[in-house]
Amino acid sequence: STQRAVAIEKERQRIKKEDRVELVQIAKWEKEISQLRNEAKQTELFTDAQRIAKLQQAIELEKKILEIKVDDAKEQENILLMEIASGKATEENRDALAQAQADKFNAEKEFYDGTRRMETELNNMIREAAEERRRKEEERLAYIKSLNDEIKALEREHLNEMDKLRSDMLDVQTWREEQLKEHPRQRAEIEELYLLKIEKLRAD
Numbered sequence: 171s172t173q174r175a176v177a178i179e180k181e182r183q184r185i186k187k188e189d190r191v192e193l194v195q196i197a198k199w200e201k202e203i204s205q206l207r208n209e210a211k212q213t214e215l216f217t218d219a220q221r222i223a224k225l226q227q228a229i230e231l232e233k234k235i236l237e238i239k240v241d242d243a244k245e246q247e248n249i250l251l252m253e254i255a256s257g258k259a260t261e262e263n264r265d266a267l268a269q270a271q272a273d274k275f276n277a278e279k280e281f282y283d284g285t286r287r288m289e290t291e292l293n294n295m296i297r298e299a300a301e302e303r304r305r306k307e308e309e310r311l312a313y314i315k316s317l318n319d320e321i322k323a324l325e326r327e328h329l330n331e332m333d334k335l336r337s338d339m340l341d342v343q344t345w346r347e348e349q350l351k352e353h354p355r356q357r358a359e360i361e362e363l364y365l366l367k368i369e370k371l372r373a374d
Contacts, residue, residue, distance in 0.1 A: 174256045178249065185245050192238055199231045206231075210295070218299035225295055229288040236281040243274035335371060342367045 206228035210221045247270040254263055346364040350357060 174252075178252050178256060181249055181252065185242075185249065189242070192242070196235055196238065199235055203228045203231050218303065222292070222295055222299065225292055229292060232288060233281075233285060236277070236284050240274070240277045240281050243270065243277040246270040247274050338371050339368065342371065 206224045209216060210224040210228065213221070216224070247267065250263060250267040250270050254267060342364065345367075346360060349360045353360065
């Protein structure tokens with residue numbers, strides 16, 4: 171009985187010492203989580219892969235905190251069960267045990283709910299990043315298509331202009347031949363005008 175009481179007291183002291191260490195560790199992790207979550211939102215400073223990695227790190231730390239809460243609640247339940255088994259089945263201990271068991275179930279529920287919430291959050295970020303990459307790729311392809319369309323339009327316009335020039339030059343040549351037939355004595359003037367017409371077409 172005395173041995174059991176000593177063992178229970180040792181376990182209480184161990185839990186207290188562990189709780190002090192965990193208190194500092196949790197505070198440190200919560201600071202890191204806050205920083206990581208803040209950085210995970212900064213799309214201008216970090217790539218999608220970096221942001222996803224930061225959120226994953228934050229989630230891992232949050233899971234550790236939730237696991238500690240579950241373990242602490244189980245330890246509290248165990249110490250009370252040890253006390254009751256040693257003969258200290260007081261009303262106060264029974265109430266404390268009921269509370270410890272309720273705390274354990276609540277901590278387990280918080281762990282499962284939190285894990286599910288964090289997995290959803292991570293999946294959403296991965297999906298949104300993929301959608302953003304797809305949107306940017308679609309924009310890039312649309313821009314390339316618009317450039318190619320413009321190039322093709324200019325090429326068609328150039329071909330049309332070349333066709334028109336060839337047609338106009340043919341018309342001028344026909345005009346020259348007809349004029350020379352009708353007015354052979356004005357060859358010099360006709361040839362001069364013909365050359366001017368050709369020059370003007372090329373200049374245009």
